Amino acid sequence: MYAVCFFFVPMLQRLNEALHTAYGIKHIAAIAQSFVFYGMNMIGENNYLKTAERAAREAGAILLHHLGDLREIETKNDNPLNLVTEADRNAEKRIVEVLLEAYPDHAILGEESGAHEGAAPYRWIIDPLDGTTNYTHDFPIFSVSIALEHEGRIEVGVVYDPVRDEMFSAERGKGASLNGERIHVSEEDEIGRSMLVTGFPYNIHDNPDHCYERFIGFLSEAQAIRRLGSAALDCAYVAAGRLDGFWEVALQPWDKAAGQLLIEEAGGKITNFEGEEHDIYALPLLASNGRIHDQMVRVLADAKLISITITPRS
Ligand code: IPD
Ligand code: CA
Ligand code: CA
Secondary structure (H helix, E strand, O other), X not given: OHHHHHHHHHHHHHHHHHHHHHHOOHXXXXXXXXXXXXXXXXXXXXXXXXXXXHHHHHXXXXXXXXXXXXXXXXXXXXXXXXXXXXXXXXXHXXXXXXXXXXXXXXXXXXXXXXXXOOOOOEEXXXXXXXXXXXXXXXXXXXXXXXXXXXXXXXXXXXEEEOOOOEEEEXXXXXXXXXXXXXXXXXXXXXXXXXXXXXXXXXXXXXXXXXXXXXXXXXXXXXXXXXXXXXXXXHHHHHHOOOOOEEEEOOOOHHHXXXXXXXXXXXXXXXXXXXXXXXXXXXXXXXXXOOOOHHHHHHHHHHHHHOOOXXXXXX
């Protein structure tokens, strides 16, 4: 394929130039140009997934560069638990540069820089550093998450772990992979033999949000529960079959947009806590290999019956 395109793409480029300069036939030149673009997309040199992977790798290098050498750790949204660093900002800046160089008319939703309009019906959803609390403690579990949304659907998603050099990638309808090798969710069908993962929102001190009841519910039924500290990696690990299920009460679109596609393309299931259709702009997320999904929905429903008394801090 690469060999064919090696000849095919330059040939179209030369045809384009010849038509444009010799005859001035602009619309034919434009058609040739879109063939070139299509050809390059097909060989994977300029497609959305490759661009997202390149942006994620560059961001990952920035994160590794700052790791263990942060000048300042700030807090945001008036919340002492919600941290942000120069690494988050520098990584996001580079991701946006890479994406807009390739696709100048695309829109962006970045955790750190917010929303930027674009003329095209494509929007990149970016978390430049998922796992900031881990990162500030030099705890080596964090990731870069980049997804491409087109007319409300996630079409491309990558989650990159720079510490392990693991690139989890998915394209809608084309499956999910880890460093180029196809991945699938686990085959476990019993919650009692499942290893689950969860995370907690930054407002947990003030609003426990039933985190504890749900945690106790799963603790009493699952084989084991982990808390990795990066929701994007939680999703990627479910997609890769390393974990069987994941629930979290309040996630933002940049935490889970790429992860959602990874899980779906790896054969898993994503819903809200009631087992209904998941909306990436709604907060709760329930993800699993599909086989234990109904059991997880039942545990979440039963958790409402667990009674513990929590006094929020005054
Ligand atoms: C956080 C992580 C964490 C999850 C939090 C997220 P951040 O993202 O994904 O695992 O529990 O809810 O906000 O702040 O490190 O990008
Ligand atoms: Ca995040
Ligand atoms: Ca982040």
